[in-house]
Amino acid sequence: MKNIISKFTMNFLRCGIIGWCMEIIFTSVDSLRRRDLKLKGNTSIWMFPIYGCAAFLAPIGRLLHRRPFWLRGLAYMSLIFSTEYFTGRFLSKRNLCPWDYGRCRYHINRLIRLDYAPFWFGAGLLFERVLLTKKDSAEKLPPQGYN
DSSP states (O other): OHHHHHHHHHHHHHHHHHHHHHHHHHHHHHHHHTTOTTOOOOOOTTHHHHHHGGGGHHHHHHHHTTSOHHHHHHHHHHHHHHHHHHHHHHHHHTTOOSOOOTTSTTEETTTEEGGGHHHHHHHHHHHHHHHSOHHHHHTTSOOTTOO
8 A cells, every 4th residue: 555655646746747847848839929039938836736636647547558549648638628627616716726718719617728639638648658657568468479
């Protein structure tokens, strides 16, 4: 049990840091669209535990590891959208939400952007890659002698 908690904690920290880095890179690249060559990226301390929740994708990834990448990506994307929506709603009720998609065309309650679907699809597969161990990946291959 201690090993499971330790592994989850490490995965939570790893996902939080990776998420922060992705967000900073994403927001700095977005500044190119605005012709701001300072390329300043931004994030919020609240985003660390939200991205850390990607650690919960590990057991789901182990369940889905034999499925096609597009099905896994859609599952992760749906879970990420759900997490973004519910954490955004929780933070909004406390006037703490660091994002507001109200000015965007394809938003739902200002909390999620449907045009971000491809990014969350890719992020989910990236988190899967980070979270699943070599042992998990080896289970994808059939045992020797079964051709």
